[in-house]
Structures are given as C-alpha cells and as structure tokens.
Amino acid sequence: MQLYIGNKNYSSWSMRPWVLMKQTGIAFADVMVRFDSFQADSKFKATLSQAVGSGPMTVATPGKVPLLVDNGFVVWDTLAIAEYLAEKFPELHLWPADMQARARARSVCAEMHSGFSALRSHFPMNIEAHLPDIGARMLAEKADARADLARIVQMWTDLLGAHGGPFLFGHYSTVDAYFAPVVKRIVTYALPVPPPVSDYVAAVEASAGVVAWTKQALAEHDFIDFDEPYRKSGVSGESGE
Amino acid sequence: MQLYIGNKNYSSWSMRPWVLMKQTGIAFADVMVRFDSFQADSKFKATLSQAVGSGPMTVATPGKVPLLVDNGFVVWDTLAIAEYLAEKFPELHLWPADMQARARARSVCAEMHSGFSALRSHFPMNIEAHLPDIGARMLAEKADARADLARIVQMWTDLLGAHGGPFLFGHYSTVDAYFAPVVKRIVTYALPVPPPVSDYVAAVEASAGVVAWTKQALAEHDFIDFDEPYRKSGVSGESGE
Numbered sequence: 001m002q003l004y005i006g007n008k009n010y011s012s013w014s015m016r017p018w019v020l021m022k023q024t025g026i027a028f029a030d031v032m033v034r035f036d037s038f039q040a041d042s043k044f045k046a047t048l049s050q051a052v053g054s055g056p057m058t059v060a061t062p063g064k065v066p067l068l069v070d071n072g073f074v075v076w077d078t079l080a081i082a083e084y085l086a087e088k089f090p091e092l093h094l095w096p097a098d099m100q101a102r103a104r105a106r107s108v109c110a111e112m113h114s115g116f117s118a119l120r121s122h123f124p125m126n127i128e129a130h131l132p133d134i135g136a137r138m139l140a141e142k143a144d145a146r147a148d149l150a151r152i153v154q155m156w157t158d159l160l161g162a163h164g165g166p167f168l169f170g171h172y173s174t175v176d177a178y179f180a181p182v183v184k185r186i187v188t189y190a191l192p193v194p195p196p197v198s199d200y201v202a203a204v205e206a207s208a209g210v211v212a213w214t215k216q217a218l219a220e221h222d223f224i225d226f227d228e229p230y231r232k233s234g235v236s237g238e239s240g241e
Numbered sequence: 242m243q244l245y246i247g248n249k250n251y252s253s254w255s256m257r258p259w260v261l262m263k264q265t266g267i268a269f270a271d272v273m274v275r276f277d278s279f280q281a282d283s284k285f286k287a288t289l290s291q292a293v294g295s296g297p298m299t300v301a302t303p304g305k306v307p308l309l310v311d312n313g314f315v316v317w318d319t320l321a322i323a324e325y326l327a328e329k330f331p332e333l334h335l336w337p338a339d340m341q342a343r344a345r346a347r348s349v350c351a352e353m354h355s356g357f358s359a360l361r362s363h364f365p366m367n368i369e370a371h372l373p374d375i376g377a378r379m380l381a382e383k384a385d386a387r388a389d390l391a392r393i394v395q396m397w398t399d400l401l402g403a404h405g406g407p408f409l410f411g412h413y414s415t416v417d418a419y420f421a422p423v424v425k426r427i428v429t430y431a432l433p434v435p436p437p438v439s440d441y442v443a444a445v446e447a448s449a450g451v452v453a454w455t456k457q458a459l460a461e462h463d464f465i466d467f468d469e470p471y472r473k474s475g476v477s478g479e480s481g482e
Contacts, residue, residue: 075344077351079320084344103316103325110318114354 001028004067008032008217012125012181014066015213017081020177023209024092026085033065079113082174096169105169108155109178116182118144119152123185127217135189152182153197160196166203180210242269245308249273249458253366253422255307256454258322261418264450265333267326274306320354323415337410346410349396350419357423359385360393364426368458376430393423394438401437407444421451 003021005014021028068075068084075084086094095102122138122145138145156168156179163170168179183204186193193201204210244262246255262269309316309325316325327335336343363379363386379386397409397420404411409420424445427434434442445451 073341073344076348077355079351079354080344080347083324083347087340087343099328100314102328103314103321106321106324107317110320110354113320113351114318 001026001071002031002069003028004031004033004065004069006033006065007220007222008213009127009220009222010125011065012120012184013078015125015181015184016078016177017066017068017085019180019207019209019213020082020085020094020174021209022212023172023177023207024089024094026089026092028068078178079109082109082178086174093171094174096171096173101163101169104159105173105175108159108168109175111155112178112182116148116152118142119148119182119185123189123191125181125184126188127184127214128220129188130190131188132190135191138189139191149191149193152179153193156197156200157194160200165196165200168200172207176204176207177209180204180207180213183210184214242267242312243272243310244269245272245274245306245310247274247306248461248463249454250368250461250463251366252306253361253425254319256366256422256425257319257418258307258309258326260421260448260450260454261323261326261335261415262450263453264413264418264448265330265335267330267333269309319419320350323350323419327415334412335415337412337414342404342410345400346414346416349400349409350416352396353419353423357389357393359383360389360423360426364430364432366422366425367429368425368455369461370429371431372429373431376432379430380432390432390434393420394434397438397441398435401441406437406441409441413448417445417448418450421445421448421454424451425455 003014003018005011005018008015018030020026064076066076066078066081068081070084070088075081082094086092096105122142123135139149159168159175167173167176169175183201185191186201187205205214244255244259246252246259249256259271261267305317307317307319307322309322311325311329316322323335327333337346363383364376380390400409408414408417410416424442426432427442428446446455
C-alpha cells in the first residue's frame with residue numbers, strides 16, 4: 001500500500017492515517033506530495049495516475065491528500081481510510097471492540113472531521129515551531145478558539161475517566177491517531193490543559209507512530225511561505241529542532 | 242430510538258439520517274429542536290438531558306443536531322449515526338456489500354462530510370423555496386461554487402456509470418441519504434446538471450424517505466429570519482408550496 005501525504009510538518013490530515021499505520025505495524029510506503037503541487041493540482045494528479053496505473057479507479061479522486069492506494073484501488077479521505085484499514089486488518093482492533101464504545105469513538109472522530117474550525121485555523125499544525133506567544137494571544141483574543149479547546153478538554157477528560165487511559169478508549173485506537181494533530185498543536189502553541197489531559201498529551205507524544213512522524217517532520221526542512229507568517233514578521237518563531 | 246433534528250426546511254445534516262431511516266424502514270421518533278434554541282444551547286441541552294435520563298452518557302455531547310438516542314445511549318454526528326445503524330441492522334445493507342464499493346461509498350460520504358463548503362454556503366438548503374435567480378447568479382459569480390458543482394456532477398456520473406443506477410451504488414444506500422440535501426439544493430436553486438445526473442436527481446426526489454421529509458418540511462412554516470434574506474429583500478422568493 002502507498003499513502004499519499006503532504007508535508008509532514010504541516011499536513012494534519014496526512015498525519016492521522018500515517019501515524020495509525022505506523023503505530024499498529026501496517027506495512028506501507030509514503031509518497032510525499034508537496035503542498036504547492038497539489039494546490040496546483042496537475043502535478044499531483046499526474047503522480048497519482050502514474051501510481052495507480054490502470055487500476056479500477058471508477059471515480060476520479062478529489063485531488064487531495066491523504067489518499068491510500070491498495071494494489072491500484074484508491075481510498076480517499078481520512079475517515080474512509082481508517083474504516084478501510086479497520087476492515088482489512090480486523091485482528092488489529094483499530095476501533096474499540098465494544099459496539100457502544102465503537103459508536104462513541106466514531107462520534108468523536110466525526111466531530112473532529114467536520115468541526116473544530118477555530119482550533120484548526122487559529123492553531124495550524126506546525127511541528128517544528130514553538131509558538132507559545134501566538135498560542136496565548138489567540139486564546140486571549142478568540143472566544144471560538146477557547147470554546148474549541150474547552151470542548152477538547154471536556155471530551156478527553158470524559159473518555160479518559162470512562163476507559164481508564166492511557167489512551168482515549170484504554171488501548172490505542174484510531175481515535176488517538178485522529179487526535180494526534182491536536183496534541184501537536186497543544187505542544188506547539190503551549191495551550192494550557194489540566195490533568196488527566198496533560199498525561200494523555202504526554203502518552204500520545206511518546207507513542208511510536210507520533211515519535212516517528214515528528215522525527216521525519218523535523219528533518220523535512222521544506223517550509224511553505226504562506227504557512228509561516230512568523231518567519232517573516234519575526235514574532236516568537238523559535239525552532240523546535 | 243429518537244432522532245433529534247433541526248427544522249426540516251433548513252437542516253441538511255438532520256435530513257440525512259432521517260431520510261435513511263425512513264427509506265429503509267427503521268422505526269424511530271423524531272424530536273425537533275428549533276435552530277435558535279440549540280444555538281442558544283441551554284434549552285436543547287435541557288431537552289436532551291431529560292430524554293436520555295440517567296443513560297450511559299460517558300461523554301458530554303457537542304450540543305448539535307442530528308443526534309440519535311438508542312435506549313439512553315447517545316450517538317452524534319451524521320457519519321457516526323450512519324455507521325451505528327449499519328452495524329445495528331446488518332440485514333438492511335446500508336453500505337454496499339462489496340468491500341471496495343463500501344470503501345468508495347465511505348470516501349464520497351467523508352468527502353461530503355468535510356468538504357463542499359462553497360456549495361453549502363452559497364446554496365443553503367431551503368426546501369420550500371424556489372430560487373433559480375440566486376442559483377444562476379451564484380454560479381456566474383462564484384468560481385468555488387462552480388467547482389463544487391462540477392465535482393458533484395463528475396462523482397455522480399462516474400458512480401452511476403460504474404454501478405448502473407438508479408442510485409449511486411445501484412441499490413439505495415447510505416450514500417444516497419448523504420447526498421439527498423445536495424439534490425434538494427439542485428432543485429431549489431435550479432442548478433443545471435446533465436443526464437444521467439438529472440435522472441439521479443429525479444430518483445432521489447421520488448424516493449420514499451425524501452418524499453416524506455419534503456412533505457413535512459413544506460408543512461413546517463417555521464421560518465428562520467437569518468436564513469431567509471430573500472423574504473426581506475424581495476428577490477425571487479416564490480414559495481415552492
């Protein structure tokens with residue numbers, strides 16, 4: 001299987017399936033598609049169509065990462081990729097085994113999938129940076145950013161209480177891969193979270209998939225201007241390397 | 242089971258699980274939560290907490306519709322509700338039976354779940370209205386609206402070609418419920434679509450779940466000012482009743 005992803009430093013959607021597969025030992029190769037090339041679209045589509053060759057692509061893809069190619073068959077969108085992997089590798093129990101826990105896991109992933117727009121726009125994932133000043137300022141100025149963070153803290157606290165940790169449903173699951181980019185934002189922007197959420201942040205940071213992704217993100221050195229306003233303006237942009 | 246929904250005329254997310262359950266014969270009662278009351282939040286939360294009583298709510302809900310309560314257990318977010326129903330009623334085959342078709346179905350639902358923001362903002366669902374002038378103007382003025390509509394047409398054309406219609410994966414599935422609000426927008430704003438997409442629009446319009454929802458939406462007469470600019474400005478707001 002090949003997983004098409006964006007830059008590791010920035011692409012939070014790419015991070016989710018990559019971390020899930022790495023953490024659970026699913027074999028795959030990743031293919032990086034630089035942000036500006038899939039925005040331009042044509043280069044990405046050419047790369048992809050070369051990769052899938054004459055495979056059964058019954059539907060043109062939306063031209064976005066992440067995108068999983070399994071022996072020529074294309075699955076796109078993070079949540080659909082997660083469901084596909086859960087079906088293909090039932091022995092890995094990527095979703096919780098209990099039906100109600102599984103439904104709850106899908107509820108919180110779907111909520112992440114379509115929501116938290118303030119969190120995503122005010123605190124874009126940027127693994128190599130350390131931006132506590134921007135974090136503090138955004139939390140002070142933006143009520144929607146505070147509300148999103150409060151919802152994350154409430155949700156994680158409830159789940160850790162219900163299932164006993166160290167991960168949100170006890171054992172590692174798709175949900176922890178889904179929230180890994182939120183953990184990276186909490187770290188980059190030094191967002192204040194109480195225990196047991198801070199313990200969970202530490203557990204995700206120490207998990208094998210996230211450690212591997214972070215290491216490769218820091219080695220990437222491939223910065224995108226439009227995502228790096230602090231590099232130009234000089235605000236609080238210490239490197240995390 | 243109880244399904245909490247917003248106004249039937251406007252709430253495209255509520256429409257999806259409602260139509261799916263009605264079409265496939267799953268028994269449920271709906272509970273309407275008026276848009277302004279769940280925006281204010283407290284009334285909705287009070288209604289909900291009364292409904293679920295002392296059920297196993299291990300996680301506070303996000304306070305949004307749609308939301309399914311099954312014997313006190315709460316499932317939220319449209320995609321998670323669809324997965325829960327598919328697991329609870331395997332005999333209904335709410336997802337396509339073939340694994341690759343099922344993966345493709347989840348890809349297009351997840352793409353709808355997180356994307357098409359131009360379609361959603363420029364053509365808000367408004368079942369009782371007939372707004373061809375607004376439709377034509379938005380398509381002329383907004384490149385992102387044209388791109389979203391083109392993607393819908395491409396995706397549906399490919400799927401109808403691959404599976405032979407009349408629904409996107411041949412037989413009726415969750416996917417058709419997922420795109421039902423897009424069909425309603427195409428009708429309300431008279432968006433131009435070629436065959437076989439126009440045939441698919443007609444098939445969804447004639448499906449039992451959509452017919453029932455539409456009838457109740459037209460009987461609702463409970464209009465929300467902020468979603469009805471044309472009622473104030475006098476532009477092209479013929480009623481569809």
